[in-house]
Amino acid sequence: ETGVTQTPRHLVMGMTNKKSLKCEQHLGHNAMYWYKQSAKKPLELMFVYNFKEQTENNSVPSRFSPECPNSSHLFLHLHTLQPEDSALYLCASSQDGGRRAGYTFGSGTRLTVV
Amino acid sequence: TQLLEQSPQFLSIQEGENLTVYCNSSSVFSSLQWYRQEPGEGPVLLVTVVTGGEVKKLKRLTFQFGDARKDSSLHITAAQPGDTGLYLCAGSGAGSYQLTFGKGTKLSVIP
Numbered sequence: 001e002t003g004v005t006q007t008p009r010h011l012v013m014g015m016t017n018k019k020s021l022k023c024e025q026h027l028g029h030n031a032m033y034w035y036k037q038s039a040k041k042p043l044e045l046m047f048v049y050n051f052k053e054q055t056e057n058n059s060v061p062s063r064f065s066p067e068c069p070n071s072s073h074l075f076l077h078l079h080t081l082q083p084e085d086s087a088l089y090l091c092a093s094s095q096d097g098g099r100r101a102g103y104t105f106g107s108g109t110r111l112t113v114v
Numbered sequence: 115t116q117l118l119e120q121s122p123q124f125l126s127i128q129e130g131e132n133l134t135v136y137c138n139s140s141s142v143f144s145s146l147q148w149y150r151q152e153p154g155e156g157p158v159l160l161v162t163v164v165t166g167g168e169v170k171k172l173k174r175l176t177f178q179f180g181d182a183r184k185d186s187s188l189h190i191t192a193a194q195p196g197d198t199g200l201y202l203c204a205g206s207g208a209g210s211y212q213l214t215f216g217k218g219t220k221l222s223v224i225p
Contacts, residue, residue, distance in 0.1 A: 004156075033212070042217040043157075043202070056212065090156050098213055099145045099206040100164070105156030 003027065006091050006106035013081065014114055021076040021109045023091030029104070031097065032074040034066060035090040037108070043090070049074060081113045116141040116207050118216035126222040130192055135219040137203035138185045144208045146179055146186045151200040151218070193223045 004025045013019050025032065034046040048056035049068040063085075065077040074091055088110050092103040119138045127133055137146070145164040149157035161170050163179035163186065170177045174197075176189040190197055200220050204213040 043215040045212065048212055092156070097206065098147075100162055102147050102149070102159035102162055102204075103157075103213065105149075105158070107155050110154070 004091055004093055004104050004106035006089075006109055008109055009107065010110045010112075012112045012114060013078065015081060015083070017078075017081075019078045021078070021089055021091075021111075023074040023076075023106055025072055025091075025093040025104070027093055027095075027104060029093035029095045030071060031094045032068065032071070033092045033094070033103070034074065034076050035092065037088040037090055038086075047076075078111075081111075083113050086111055086113045116143070116205060116214045118203055118205055118214055120201075120203055120216035120219050122219060123217065124220050124222075126224065127193055129194060129223055129225050132189070132191050133193060133221070134187055134189045135201055135221070136185065136187050137216055139205065140184065141205070141207065142183050143205035144183070145206045146183070147204045147206075147213070148177055148186070148188055149202040149204065151202060152198075157200075157202055190221075193221075195223045195225050197221060198223050 007022045030051050032049045036044045045058050046060045047066040052068050052071055063079050067075040088108045090108045091106045094103045121136050147162045148160045151157040161177045166181045166183045168179045174191045178187050200218045202218045204215045206213055
């Protein structure tokens with residue numbers, strides 16, 4: 001597979017559930033990102049990992065917990081979410097911050113919290 | 115904090131028309147990128163501009179980076195329904211390892 005792959009594509013979960021989003025890249029990139037995209041809001045950066053180390057946590061509530069076991073895989077663990085957390089969650093990867101070649105995004109996970 | 119303002123926020127035009135969308139900031143960026151996002155998908159990179167005054171063309175799309183590297187424009191000639199989508203600009207600041215995204219321009223091209 002090439003590019004950035006996110007699973008699942010769609011997820012409906014209750015506020016007391018625990019679920020995980022998965023992201024995988026086979027591009028050899030050294031940085032991976034989680035973004036949240038809501039209606040009427042810009043892309044919100046959540047977490048950044050460079051060489052598997054978390055370098056950014058953009059004041060994200062603790063009910064979102066990232067995990068980066070290696071440079072190709074990124075997870076977002078979800079626990080006791082709120083309805084306002086419903087959004088499109090996008091994973092991206094880049095080489096050297098993406099200044100020239102940009103970010104490669106996955107297709108996203110559409111999350112609905114009920 | 116570096117901010118990117120995009121205008122217009124929404125644009126609906128007829129097939130065949132020309133249009134320009136803008137991306138402005140008070141900050142200087144070392145590079146600026148344009149992405150297009152279709153419904154239900156992630157953004158896809160269209161172009162990166164790095165030199166002040168640079169102009170790049172991608173078929174019917176023309177991208178320009180401002181001389182001072184604070185703003186950019188995207189011009190589409192003879193728009194087609196396939197151009198419909200959310201156009202995002204993103205800037206990279208000096209010494210920064212992440213991009214700053216604008217809110218986007220949502221374009222609808224009506225057949």
